[in-house]
Amino acid sequence: MTEPDTKKYYCNECKRDTSHYVRREFEKITHDDEYQETFSQEMKIIECCGCEHLAFVQRTNYSADLTVQINPRTKQPEEALAWKQNIYPPVTYRSLPIWHENIEDCILRDLFEEIYKALQMNCRYLATTGSRTLIDRLIVLIVGDQGNFARGLEKLKSESAISEHEHQILTTTVEAGSAAAHRGWAPTKEELVTILDTIEGLIHRLLVLPERTAKLEQSIPNR
Numbered sequence: 233m234t235e236p237d238t239k240k241y242y243c244n245e246c247k248r249d250t251s252h253y254v255r256r257e258f259e260k261i262t263h264d265d266e267y268q269e270t271f272s273q274e275m276k277i278i279e280c281c282g283c284e285h286l287a288f289v290q291r292t293n294y295s296a297d298l299t300v301q302i303n304p305r306t307k308q309p310e311e312a313l314a315w316k317q318n319i320y321p322p323v324t325y326r327s328l329p330i331w332h333e334n335i336e337d338c339i340l341r342d343l344f345e346e347i348y349k350a351l352q353m354n355c356r357y358l359a360t361t362g363s364r365t366l367i368d369r370l371i372v373l374i375v376g377d378q379g380n381f382a383r384g385l386e387k388l389k390s391e392s393a394i395s396e397h398e399h400q401i402l403t404t405t406v407e408a409g410s411a412a413a414h415r416g417w418a419p420t421k422e423e424l425v426t427i428l429d430t431i432e433g434l435i436h437r438l439l440v441l442p443e444r445t446a447k448l449e450q451s452i453p454n455r
């Protein structure tokens with residue numbers, strides 16, 4: 233028996249491009265006689281050859297949508313159909329940290345989950361402004377509402393919750409959120425990773441680790 237054809241797609245479980253079996257597929261082409269154009273749709277159910285994760289791929293193309301590609305055989309540029317591709321559930325490039333379930337404050341936890349949903353849908357503005365709101369909530373939980381970000385961050389520093397260096401990094405992170413909210417700036421995927429690394433590191437250190445350490449202390453038997 234011959235093995236079915238495989239194709240490379242991003243796998244949400246393996247977190248990288250892997251070979252996939254196409255288990256089912258359906259194609260539909262609609263013709264527009266007035267404009268002499270066609271609309272093509274392809275739907276596929278795919279299965280990762282490694283982890284057996286299932287996903288749904290939707291590819292669409294209008295015949296007028298063209299792009300220039302390098303022909304791998306001749307190495308020459310040539311016109312090709314520009315296909316749009318969506319994978320469901322959406323591709324997840326970054327997963328929620330496991331410890332987020334240990335965050336006691338449900339608002340902070342919900343904010344975390346919403347930011348990651350925004351990331352999954354490639355909503356970079358929402359993810360960036362959401363990250364700023366995450367810092368806001370962190371300030372409220374640690375030192376109380378200080379009226380604005382600058383005062384909040386200053387208070388965190390004066391109470392020794394963050395270092396001077398962290399204060400600088402957080403100020404930049406808040407500025408990124410403000411630029412997304414007010415000036416229509418969206419960070420790249422790599423810049424978003426930096427923003428999330430910064431905030432997650434801080435939340436883990438200030439809220440999650442003390443809680444875990446307290447539990448550890450209780451579990452250690454007395455001498």
Ligand SMILES: [Zn+2]
Pocket residue numbers: 243244245246247250280281282283284285
């Ligand atoms: Zn996989």
